[in-house]
Amino acid sequence: MFNGSVAIVTGGESGIGAACAKALGNAGAHVVITYFRDAAAAQQICASIGDASRAMAVQTDVGDEAAVTALFATTEKAFGTATLLVNSAGLNMSGVLLADMELAQFDRVMRSDLYGPFLTCRAFVRGLEAANLKGRIVNISSIHERAPRPGGVDYDSAKGGLSQLTATLALELAPKGIAVNGVAPGMILTPMNQSALSHPAELRAKEAAIPWGRAGQPDEVASLVSYLLSPAADYITGTTVTIDGALSLTVAQGA
Ligand SMILES: NC(=O)c1ccc[n+]([C@@H]2O[C@H](COP(=O)([O-])OP(=O)(O)OC[C@H]3O[C@@H](n4cnc5c(N)ncnc54)[C@H](O)[C@@H]3O)[C@@H](O)[C@H]2O)c1
Secondary structure (H helix, E strand, C coil): CCCEEEEEEECCCCCHHHHHHHHHHHHCEEEEEEEECHHHHHHHHHHHCCCCEEEEEEECCCCCHHHHHHHHHHHHHHCCCEEEEEEEECCCCCCCCHCCCCCCCCHHHHHHHHHHHHHHHHHHHHHHHHHCEEEEEEECCHHHHHHCCCCCCCHHHHHHHHHHHHHHHHHHHHHCCEEEEEEECCEEHHHHHHHHHHHHHHHHHHHCCCCCCCCCHHHHHHHHHHHHHHHHHHCCCCCCEECCCCCCCCCCCCC
Protein backbone atom coordinates (compact mmCIF):
# COMPACT_ATOMS: atom_id res chain seq x y z
CA MET A 1 0.00 0.00 0.00
CA PHE A 2 2.88 2.40 0.76
CA ASN A 3 5.48 1.06 -1.68
CA GLY A 4 8.24 3.62 -2.19
CA SER A 5 6.78 6.16 0.26
CA VAL A 6 8.89 7.66 3.01
CA ALA A 7 7.36 7.79 6.49
CA ILE A 8 8.58 9.39 9.70
CA VAL A 9 7.14 8.01 12.95
CA THR A 10 8.03 9.80 16.17
CA GLY A 11 8.09 7.74 19.35
CA GLY A 12 8.68 4.73 17.13
CA GLU A 13 10.69 2.84 19.73
CA SER A 14 7.66 1.94 21.83
CA GLY A 15 3.92 1.30 22.02
CA ILE A 16 1.68 2.89 19.41
CA GLY A 17 4.58 4.45 17.49
CA ALA A 18 6.35 1.09 17.19
CA ALA A 19 3.16 -0.57 15.95
CA CYS A 20 2.65 2.21 13.38
CA ALA A 21 6.25 1.94 12.17
CA LYS A 22 5.90 -1.82 11.68
CA ALA A 23 2.55 -1.49 9.91
CA LEU A 24 3.85 1.15 7.50
CA GLY A 25 7.11 -0.71 6.94
CA ASN A 26 5.35 -4.00 6.32
CA ALA A 27 3.13 -2.22 3.80
CA GLY A 28 6.17 -1.12 1.81
CA ALA A 29 7.18 2.28 3.19
CA HIS A 30 10.70 3.35 4.00
CA VAL A 31 10.44 4.22 7.67
CA VAL A 32 12.43 6.55 9.89
CA ILE A 33 11.56 6.22 13.55
CA THR A 34 12.62 8.52 16.30
CA TYR A 35 13.68 7.23 19.66
CA PHE A 36 14.32 9.10 22.85
CA ARG A 37 16.24 6.78 25.16
CA ASP A 38 16.01 3.14 24.08
CA ALA A 39 18.34 2.65 21.11
CA ALA A 40 18.17 -1.15 21.37
CA ALA A 41 14.38 -1.17 21.16
CA ALA A 42 14.51 1.20 18.21
CA GLN A 43 17.00 -1.04 16.39
CA GLN A 44 14.77 -4.04 17.00
CA ILE A 45 11.76 -2.26 15.46
CA CYS A 46 13.85 -1.28 12.44
CA ALA A 47 15.19 -4.84 12.04
CA SER A 48 11.62 -6.17 12.05
CA ILE A 49 10.93 -3.97 9.00
CA GLY A 50 14.11 -4.74 7.08
CA ASP A 51 17.72 -3.71 6.60
CA ALA A 52 19.16 -0.18 6.57
CA SER A 53 17.73 0.40 3.10
CA ARG A 54 14.20 0.12 4.55
CA ALA A 55 14.27 1.50 8.09
CA MET A 56 16.42 3.62 10.32
CA ALA A 57 16.26 5.07 13.83
CA VAL A 58 17.30 8.60 14.75
CA GLN A 59 17.63 9.76 18.33
CA THR A 60 15.46 12.85 18.60
CA ASP A 61 13.95 14.96 21.34
CA VAL A 62 10.90 16.12 19.41
CA GLY A 63 10.68 19.29 21.50
CA ASP A 64 14.14 20.37 20.37
CA GLU A 65 14.07 22.46 17.19
CA ALA A 66 17.62 21.64 16.09
CA ALA A 67 17.07 17.91 16.66
CA VAL A 68 13.92 17.94 14.52
CA THR A 69 15.74 19.82 11.75
CA ALA A 70 18.49 17.19 11.86
CA LEU A 71 15.90 14.37 11.78
CA PHE A 72 14.38 15.64 8.54
CA ALA A 73 17.81 16.30 6.97
CA THR A 74 18.89 12.74 7.83
CA THR A 75 15.67 11.32 6.39
CA GLU A 76 16.01 13.34 3.18
CA LYS A 77 19.57 12.11 2.71
CA ALA A 78 18.78 8.47 3.39
CA PHE A 79 15.42 7.96 1.70
CA GLY A 80 14.26 11.24 0.10
CA THR A 81 11.41 13.54 1.11
CA ALA A 82 9.00 12.16 3.71
CA THR A 83 5.36 12.24 2.54
CA LEU A 84 3.88 10.46 5.58
CA LEU A 85 4.22 11.64 9.18
CA VAL A 86 2.96 10.06 12.40
CA ASN A 87 3.43 12.02 15.62
CA SER A 88 3.24 9.45 18.39
CA ALA A 89 6.02 10.61 20.76
CA GLY A 90 4.61 11.85 24.02
CA LEU A 91 4.56 11.77 27.77
CA ASN A 92 1.57 10.95 29.94
CA MET A 93 0.02 13.21 32.55
CA SER A 94 1.96 13.69 35.76
CA GLY A 95 -1.00 13.36 38.13
CA VAL A 96 0.22 16.48 39.92
CA LEU A 97 -2.42 19.06 40.85
CA LEU A 98 -1.97 22.62 39.62
CA ALA A 99 -0.92 24.17 42.93
CA ASP A 100 1.92 21.65 43.25
CA MET A 101 3.02 21.56 39.63
CA GLU A 102 6.44 22.91 38.79
CA LEU A 103 6.69 24.90 35.57
CA ALA A 104 9.39 22.44 34.44
CA GLN A 105 6.84 19.59 34.57
CA PHE A 106 4.26 21.52 32.54
CA ASP A 107 6.98 22.51 30.10
CA ARG A 108 8.22 18.91 29.70
CA VAL A 109 4.82 17.62 28.61
CA MET A 110 4.05 20.63 26.44
CA ARG A 111 7.40 20.15 24.69
CA SER A 112 6.94 16.46 23.93
CA ASP A 113 3.19 16.44 23.24
CA LEU A 114 2.58 19.84 21.58
CA TYR A 115 5.81 21.58 20.58
CA GLY A 116 6.99 18.26 19.13
CA PRO A 117 4.12 17.95 16.63
CA PHE A 118 4.42 21.67 15.81
CA LEU A 119 8.11 21.27 14.98
CA THR A 120 7.77 18.01 13.03
CA CYS A 121 4.71 19.21 11.08
CA ARG A 122 6.58 22.40 10.16
CA ALA A 123 9.68 20.55 8.97
CA PHE A 124 7.49 18.05 7.11
CA VAL A 125 5.55 20.78 5.30
CA ARG A 126 8.72 22.68 4.42
CA GLY A 127 10.14 19.50 2.87
CA LEU A 128 6.98 18.82 0.87
CA GLU A 129 6.84 22.41 -0.39
CA ALA A 130 10.47 22.31 -1.49
CA ALA A 131 9.86 19.06 -3.39
CA ASN A 132 6.39 20.08 -4.64
CA LEU A 133 4.82 16.96 -3.11
CA LYS A 134 1.58 16.15 -1.30
CA GLY A 135 1.50 14.33 2.01
CA ARG A 136 -0.47 13.05 4.98
CA ILE A 137 -0.06 13.60 8.72
CA VAL A 138 -1.59 11.74 11.67
CA ASN A 139 -1.20 13.24 15.14
CA ILE A 140 -1.77 10.80 17.99
CA SER A 141 -3.79 12.75 20.49
CA SER A 142 -5.93 11.25 23.27
CA ILE A 143 -9.52 11.17 24.44
CA HIS A 144 -8.17 13.55 27.09
CA GLU A 145 -7.92 16.26 24.44
CA ARG A 146 -11.58 16.75 25.45
CA ALA A 147 -12.08 14.70 28.62
CA PRO A 148 -10.22 16.35 31.49
CA ARG A 149 -8.85 14.65 34.58
CA PRO A 150 -7.66 16.26 37.84
CA GLY A 151 -3.88 16.00 37.80
CA GLY A 152 -3.78 16.20 34.03
CA VAL A 153 -3.38 19.92 33.45
CA ASP A 154 -0.06 19.24 31.69
CA TYR A 155 -1.30 16.43 29.42
CA ASP A 156 -4.87 17.61 28.86
CA SER A 157 -3.67 21.11 27.90
CA ALA A 158 -1.09 19.70 25.49
CA LYS A 159 -3.54 17.29 23.84
CA GLY A 160 -6.25 19.98 23.69
CA GLY A 161 -3.73 22.18 21.91
CA LEU A 162 -2.78 19.30 19.61
CA SER A 163 -6.42 18.94 18.61
CA GLN A 164 -6.49 22.58 17.48
CA LEU A 165 -3.07 22.26 15.83
CA THR A 166 -4.48 19.36 13.79
CA ALA A 167 -7.65 21.24 12.82
CA THR A 168 -5.86 24.48 11.99
CA LEU A 169 -3.23 22.76 9.87
CA ALA A 170 -5.91 20.79 8.02
CA LEU A 171 -7.46 24.06 6.83
CA GLU A 172 -4.14 25.73 6.15
CA LEU A 173 -2.65 22.80 4.24
CA ALA A 174 -5.66 21.52 2.29
CA PRO A 175 -4.89 23.76 -0.70
CA LYS A 176 -1.43 22.18 -0.82
CA GLY A 177 -2.84 18.64 -0.80
CA ILE A 178 -1.50 17.87 2.67
CA ALA A 179 -4.04 16.05 4.86
CA VAL A 180 -3.90 16.35 8.64
CA ASN A 181 -5.89 14.10 10.95
CA GLY A 182 -5.83 13.12 14.59
CA VAL A 183 -6.31 9.78 16.30
CA ALA A 184 -7.58 9.91 19.88
CA PRO A 185 -7.00 6.63 21.70
CA GLY A 186 -8.56 5.63 24.99
CA MET A 187 -6.77 2.98 27.07
CA ILE A 188 -4.18 1.16 24.94
CA LEU A 189 -1.90 -1.49 26.41
CA THR A 190 1.54 0.07 26.00
CA PRO A 191 4.26 1.01 28.47
CA MET A 192 2.25 4.20 29.09
CA ASN A 193 -0.14 1.89 30.97
CA GLN A 194 2.65 -0.12 32.62
CA SER A 195 0.98 0.02 36.01
CA ALA A 196 -2.16 -1.70 34.70
CA LEU A 197 -0.03 -4.17 32.72
CA SER A 198 1.86 -5.10 35.87
CA HIS A 199 -1.16 -5.30 38.19
CA PRO A 200 -3.97 -7.58 36.94
CA ALA A 201 -6.49 -6.21 39.48
CA GLU A 202 -5.89 -2.64 38.27
CA LEU A 203 -6.22 -3.76 34.65
CA ARG A 204 -9.51 -5.56 35.40
CA ALA A 205 -10.93 -2.52 37.19
CA LYS A 206 -9.97 -0.18 34.37
CA GLU A 207 -11.27 -2.51 31.68
CA ALA A 208 -14.57 -2.86 33.57
CA ALA A 209 -15.07 0.89 33.05
CA ILE A 210 -14.73 0.54 29.26
CA PRO A 211 -18.09 -0.22 27.56
CA TRP A 212 -16.38 -2.53 25.06
CA GLY A 213 -15.04 -4.49 28.04
CA ARG A 214 -11.33 -4.37 27.31
CA ALA A 215 -8.39 -2.08 26.65
CA GLY A 216 -7.07 -1.65 23.11
CA GLN A 217 -3.90 -2.99 21.51
CA PRO A 218 -1.28 -0.84 19.74
CA ASP A 219 -1.85 -2.79 16.50
CA GLU A 220 -5.47 -1.69 16.47
CA VAL A 221 -4.39 1.95 16.56
CA ALA A 222 -1.77 1.27 13.89
CA SER A 223 -4.43 -0.17 11.54
CA LEU A 224 -6.44 3.04 11.88
CA VAL A 225 -3.36 5.20 11.34
CA SER A 226 -2.39 3.20 8.24
CA TYR A 227 -5.86 3.72 6.81
CA LEU A 228 -5.75 7.48 7.49
CA LEU A 229 -2.38 7.68 5.73
CA SER A 230 -3.51 5.60 2.76
CA PRO A 231 -4.86 6.76 -0.62
CA ALA A 232 -8.24 5.25 0.38
CA ALA A 233 -8.58 8.04 2.96
CA ASP A 234 -7.86 10.79 0.42
CA TYR A 235 -11.01 12.80 1.26
CA ILE A 236 -10.47 12.62 5.03
CA THR A 237 -8.73 15.63 6.53
CA GLY A 238 -9.30 17.80 9.57
CA THR A 239 -10.92 15.18 11.73
CA THR A 240 -9.91 13.25 14.81
CA VAL A 241 -10.98 9.62 15.04
CA THR A 242 -11.61 8.26 18.51
CA ILE A 243 -10.53 4.66 19.22
CA ASP A 244 -11.57 3.89 22.79
CA GLY A 245 -14.27 1.19 23.03
CA ALA A 246 -16.72 4.04 23.81
CA LEU A 247 -14.90 4.98 27.03
CA SER A 248 -15.13 8.70 26.30
CA LEU A 249 -18.92 8.50 26.05
CA THR A 250 -19.31 7.37 29.66
CA VAL A 251 -19.85 10.83 31.13
CA ALA A 252 -22.98 11.97 32.95
CA GLN A 253 -24.46 8.45 33.04
CA GLY A 254 -27.28 7.81 35.49
CA ALA A 255 -27.87 11.49 36.23
N1 LIG B 1 -1.35 4.14 25.68
C1 LIG B 1 -2.46 4.83 25.84
O1 LIG B 1 -3.39 4.38 26.54
C2 LIG B 1 -2.64 6.15 25.14
C3 LIG B 1 -3.91 6.73 25.21
C4 LIG B 1 -4.12 7.95 24.59
C5 LIG B 1 -3.09 8.56 23.91
N2 LIG B 1 -1.87 7.98 23.85
C6 LIG B 1 -0.84 8.69 23.12
O2 LIG B 1 -0.20 7.82 22.22
C7 LIG B 1 1.14 8.27 22.00
C8 LIG B 1 2.06 7.07 22.13
O3 LIG B 1 1.99 6.61 23.46
P1 LIG B 1 2.25 5.08 23.84
O4 LIG B 1 1.06 4.59 24.52
O5 LIG B 1 2.79 4.37 22.67
O6 LIG B 1 3.35 5.30 24.97
P2 LIG B 1 4.87 4.85 25.06
O7 LIG B 1 5.35 5.41 26.35
O8 LIG B 1 4.99 3.41 24.78
O9 LIG B 1 5.56 5.63 23.84
C9 LIG B 1 5.78 7.02 23.87
C10 LIG B 1 7.11 7.28 23.20
O10 LIG B 1 7.35 8.69 23.15
C11 LIG B 1 8.73 8.89 23.45
N3 LIG B 1 8.95 10.27 23.90
C12 LIG B 1 8.50 10.86 25.03
N4 LIG B 1 8.94 12.13 25.08
C13 LIG B 1 9.67 12.35 23.96
C14 LIG B 1 10.37 13.45 23.43
N5 LIG B 1 10.44 14.62 24.07
N6 LIG B 1 11.02 13.29 22.25
C15 LIG B 1 10.96 12.11 21.58
N7 LIG B 1 10.31 11.04 22.03
C16 LIG B 1 9.67 11.15 23.20
C17 LIG B 1 9.05 7.84 24.49
O11 LIG B 1 10.43 7.64 24.59
C18 LIG B 1 8.30 6.65 23.93
O12 LIG B 1 9.06 5.97 22.99
C19 LIG B 1 1.40 9.38 23.00
O13 LIG B 1 1.32 10.63 22.36
C20 LIG B 1 0.28 9.22 24.01
O14 LIG B 1 -0.07 10.42 24.63
C21 LIG B 1 -1.62 6.79 24.45
